[in-house]
Amino acid sequence: MTTATTEDLVRTALDDVLDPEIGRPITELDMVSSVEIDGATVVVTVLLTVSGCPMRDEITTRVEKAVYALDGVQTVRVILGVMNDEQRKALSVKVRGDRAEKEIPFAKPGSLTRVYAVASGKGGVGKSTVTTNLAAALQAKGLTVGVLDADIYGFSVPRMLGVTDRPTQVDEMIMPPQSHGIRVISIGMFVADNAPVVWRGPMLHRALNQFLSDVFWGDLDVLLLDLPPGTGDIAISLSQLLPSAELIVVTTPQPAASEVAERAGSIATQTHQRVVGVIENMSGMTLPDGTVLEVFGAGGGADAAAGLSRTLGADVPLLGSVPLDTRLRTAADGGEPLVLSDPESPAAQALLAIADKLAGRPRGLAGMSLGISPQRAG
Ligand SMILES: Nc1ncnc2c1ncn2[C@@H]1O[C@H](COP(=O)(O)OP(=O)(O)O)[C@@H](O)[C@H]1O
């Protein structure tokens, strides 16, 4: 015998349907505008935040699945509508609180999110490659990961992670697109057709601030920032906006590169940031006959680590060395980090081992520097 379902039962079932972007029940977010039952047919109207919501199919599937699971339901129809401004505002307030002041969730005292900024002295050493692979590796371990592409001039993270969706805006909140389960935001998503970005310091500061405060990151275990090369405006803005961010320095094995990397890392003395360690990238590649080809020399990572340890007066370890491997590039070009597409390859193994070290560090406040700095006047 089948029992007829009721609106209450349907709504209770929908309590288990989470909005894929916000991660909270669609009922709680007032996204279910109506439930109509006609015999064995249930029609659910769901209000999306924006009409071009990239998650429309996902939401439909989730709603259908939940309602079909009910006794006596034979047909489920999902009608998608769109919220009006008032409803969007209400949702934004519900999710983020009615904040008069913009705030950066990761800068709040109780934040448990670890923020790692990937820095380098010069460009082309593999910062973005390292950032995206570490993000994928940490995500694969079950951590919730976000990536902020702060390389405003040289953004490359969306391509490397295969992000094709654009961010959606809900009231003043920006919902980051996801790829491989990673939340990603990049200036590249806001400029038309790869147009070059020519901004000066204050604009960069504002953009970074907005990415940190207006983007709905949710409850992240780890936020990785891909910094532009050098010790420029973004690095300084970051230290002001997020003093608790820790630096990871990437260098090639070349002595000249490691000196520049060291300089980029030693900015941490001025900003009172902690340097987690150095990653050497483009290290020796093992050829089929077993010989190791050191295209960019050797030892740069260890040198930079030793130099930074001296300058900062704290132990800055070499976290690992990632060999040169064309697969690392082809995987990135294809939008799937090597740690996912070929986890057994030596370069992926090196990156996974580094991710293990990062994941092994306690989440949140433990080990954080106190960030005590001389009081600024004014
Ligand atoms: N270990 C590696 N082996 C081979 N190619 C690499 C490696 N690391 C990075 N690359 C490639 O080198 C180029 C520069 O890397 P990228 O991550 O964009 O550097 P950055 O972000 O520091 O400018 C990219 O084409 C990338 O695919």
Ligand SMILES: [Mg+2]
């Ligand atoms: Mg880059």
